[in-house]
Amino acid sequence: MAKLLTHSIIAFIILHASEAINPPTSVLDLSDKFLEVKDEGMWFVEFYAPWCAHCKRLHPIWDQVGHALSDSDLPIRVGKLDCTRFPAVSNKLGIQGYPTILFFRNEHVIDYRGGREKESLVSFAKRCAAPIVETIEASQLEKVKLSSRSQPSFVFFGDSSGPLFDAFNTAANAKFSIARFYSVSPIQNDSSFRQRVIVLKDNVEIEFNEELDKLTEWVVRERWAGFIQATSSNLAEIGASGKLVVLIVSSETQKLNSSSPIRDFHRTAEDASKELRKQPSLWNRFQFAWLDGPDLASQIQMATVSEPHLFVFNYTSYEYYLSEDEPTQMTTKSILTFLEQTADGVDNETIFAFGGRHLITRIKRMIFELYWNIAQMFATQPLLSSCLFGVPIAFLSIICYSICSADFTVDRDEFYGDEDELLDDEDREEIELPETDDDHEKAE
Ligand SMILES: *[C@@H]1O[C@H](CO)[C@@H](O)[C@H](O)[C@H]1NC(C)=O
Ligand SMILES: *[C@@H]1O[C@H](CO)[C@@H](O)[C@H](O)[C@H]1NC(C)=O
Numbered sequence: 340m341a342k343l344l345t346h347s348i349i350a351f352i353i354l355h356a357s358e359a360i361n362p363p364t365s366v367l368d369l370s371d372k373f374l375e376v377k378d379e380g381m382w383f384v385e386f387y388a389p390w391c392a393h394c395k396r397l398h399p400i401w402d403q404v405g406h407a408l409s410d411s412d413l414p415i416r417v418g419k420l421d422c423t424r425f426p427a428v429s430n431k432l433g434i435q436g437y438p439t440i441l442f443f444r445n446e447h448v449i450d451y452r453g454g455r456e457k458e459s460l461v462s463f464a465k466r467c468a469a470p471i472v473e474t475i476e477a478s479q480l481e482k483v484k485l486s487s488r489s490q491p492s493f494v495f496f497g498d499s500s501g502p503l504f505d506a507f508n509t510a511a512n513a514k515f516s517i518a519r520f521y522s523v524s525p526i527q528n529d530s531s532f533r534q535r536v537i538v539l540k541d542n543v544e545i546e547f548n549e550e551l552d553k554l555t556e557w558v559v560r561e562r563w564a565g566f567i568q569a570t571s572s573n574l575a576e577i578g579a580s581g582k583l584v585v586l587i588v589s590s591e592t593q594k595l596n597s598s599s600p601i602r603d604f605h606r607t608a609e610d611a612s613k614e615l616r617k618q619p620s621l622w623n624r625f626q627f628a629w630l631d632g633p634d635l636a637s638q639i640q641m642a643t644v645s646e647p648h649l650f651v652f653n654y655t656s657y658e659y660y661l662s663e664d665e666p667t668q669m670t671t672k673s674i675l676t677f678l679e680q681t682a683d684g685v686d687n688e689t690i691f692a693f694g695g696r697h698l699i700t701r702i703k704r705m706i707f708e709l710y711w712n713i714a715q716m717f718a719t720q721p722l723l724s725s726c727l728f729g730v731p732i733a734f735l736s737i738i739c740y741s742i743c744s745a746d747f748t749v750d751r752d753e754f755y756g757d758e759d760e761l762l763d764d765e766d767r768e769e770i771e772l773p774e775t776d777d778d779h780e781k782a783e
């Protein structure tokens with residue numbers, strides 16, 4: 340009965356679907372009835388507004404995503420919902436910007452924050468729809484290891500019971516959208532086999548050895564490969580790992596230039612990120628990432644940063660720490676020493692933190708960003724920017740000029756005529772006073 344109801348609701352939703360002129364689409368046009376069915380099965384939904392340019396650009400891609408997913412035989416329904424027509428839905432789901440892309444799976448809502456290409460959207464949906472913990476044979480482990488080089492996987496070894504398995508399951512249920520989880524059954528006569536949880540990444544395995552209730556936190560902390568690219572869209576997520584981010588400013592093009600100091604520095608930093616693994620106390624606190632070009636770093640530091648450069652960044656507090664060494668002089672060892680000092684300094688509160696989220700810093704940052712964006716506009720679109728800023732400024736100047744240089748006496752003369760010579764600049768206020776007999780006489 341409930342199923343029948345669901346079907347009729349879905350049928351009702353589809354009623355709104357594309358008209359005959361549009362080519363057939365596998366994207367459902369949803370209405371506010373969506374709220375009643377969102378927890379049933381899996382949904383991948385774009386929330387949009389008709390006037391939003393990003394949404395318009397996404398629509399054709401979204402249709403392709405719909406086709407790709409309907410071809411894949413996964414039980415994912417792809418839909419889109421016009422938030423201007425159904426504001427109740429966007430209010431209920433707390434949608435703030437357009438387009439917002441959400442995946443719904445059994446009461447979990449997963450926010451999509453990646454790029455807007457078909458491939459990444461489809462692979463995200465597939466990852467969200469995959470079994471939360473995939474059971475594999477020990478022989479399949481090698482394949483998982485290979486695919487985990489750049490995208491870490493979490494693996495549980497042992498019988499599917501006991502507190503460690505429960506903790507693993509909890510972590511997987513909470514975080515299945517950000518990482519892959521596998522479970523490997525024990526091999527009967529392998530005496531070295533014991534129950535454990537590891538993460539596979541960067542060609543190594545790292546075992547979880549903290550208290551069980553820390554497992555989810557650990558997953559969030561270890562979900563990134565050792566040295567990843569940070570962008571403005573993933574920096575918040577990297578920062579949410581609970582580690583301080585060691586940001587390397589280099590540039591994609593110079594990484595292959597054998598005569599460039601940027602390349603050497605990038606390699607040194609990469610080595611340092613590998614060395615870090617050997618020092619658990621540092622490993623738990625720092626995540627290496629690199630930025631392509633200095634723009635984002637300049638915005639964080641509110642100053643012009645030149646590559647190569649290294650700084651330690653706390654996304655939560657927006658504070659950052661700088662080394663006294665020139666980046667080009669740094670070695671793997673000196674980077675690690677700097678990190679040790681930073682860790683101690685943060686603990687003992689003896690290190691100076693730049694930036695932050697204080698009111699004054701926030702105002703400074705706003706001004707800097709405004710300045711930065713305008714400078715960027717002029718750098719990339721000089722002609723357009725000149726028109727954009729030049730025309731209003733020219734108008735403003737003309738208006739100002741007219742106001743300042745206007746001959747007010749002329750106006751007054753027109754108002755009061757020639758008869759009253761006494762009213763000059765100093766007497767202006769008197770005009771508003773009620774007329775006295777004296778004035779009358781004077782006027783006469
Ligand atoms: C485990 O035992 C099976 C047969 O019981 C045998 O074929 C296999 O080689 C053994 N494996 C190991 C690792 O000893
Ligand atoms: C970042 O700063 C905040 C506020 O000072 C602090 O609570 C947090 O632990 C810091 N994050 C890291 C990863 O150290």
Ligand SMILES: *[C@@H]1O[C@H](CO)[C@@H](O)[C@H](O)[C@H]1NC(C)=O
Pocket residue numbers: 593596597598599600
């Ligand atoms: C490579 O690096 C050198 C030294 O910094 C620089 O002068 C040169 O322009 C770079 N080459 C390219 C293709 O960017």
Ligand SMILES: *[C@@H]1O[C@H](CO)[C@@H](O)[C@H](O)[C@H]1NC(C)=O
Pocket residue numbers: 683684686687689
């Ligand atoms: C900071 O504290 C650590 C212990 O947490 C201590 O070993 C270290 O000497 C302290 N550093 C300074 C500069 O006080």
